[in-house]
Ligand SMILES: O=C(O)COP(=O)(O)O
């Protein structure tokens with residue numbers, strides 16, 4: 001571990017940094033309407049997100065007993081991407097206090113990065129349109145590598161691209177996927193309880209749970225890194 005390497009905080013995107021659900025829902029419903037299927041409501045969406053657009057669409061169709069062929073799924077993913085990308089940033093906004101929390105961490109000497117199962121191009125575009133992309137030393141999506149969360153390599157390689165050290169890193173996420181990923185990587189994980197999960201995040205035993213970004217302080221992050229450094 002080099003003393004020159006800055007400690008790093010890696011954020012999940014959908015449901016953690018940015019409240020994207022209204023736009024994901026609009027674009028998913030656009031696909032369902034095209035296929036003559038019923039719309040999904042915001043509560044049901046929570047069961048479908050977390051593993052990228054392809055899995056979201058597949059699960060939404062499965063829930064209506066519609067099993068898609070790979071060709072149909074390809075077509076629907078294309079339809080989704082076109083609609084979602086064209087309407088971006090839509091109603092998506094940073095969660096309350098996220099801006100200030102990132103600013104505090106950067107001022108305290110932390111590197112920031114994003115590790116998301118969203119497509120990389122969509123993630124970069126969304127963060128750019130929200131004026132946030134420049135804060136991050138790396139933005140790695142579900143298609144950046146040949147593996148993605150919950151594979152711990154997605155997190156480890158994101159840290160690598162950002163010039164960080166996995167021994168001085170903390171993950172922040174909203175789902176079981178994020179918590180499992182961080183645990184498998186041996187990295188402490190702060191769970192937000194306002195994101196997209198159909199079970200309470202406490203169920204998955206994260207290192208900490210926060211209900212507002214005001215709670216994510218440099219002191220908390222440092223304590224978590226110190227606790228794993230022994
Ligand atoms: O959009 C998804 O399904 C997952 O995205 P996330 O990894 O940023 O939560």
Ligand SMILES: [Mg+2]
Nearest residue numbers: 012014015174
């Ligand atoms: Mg998420």
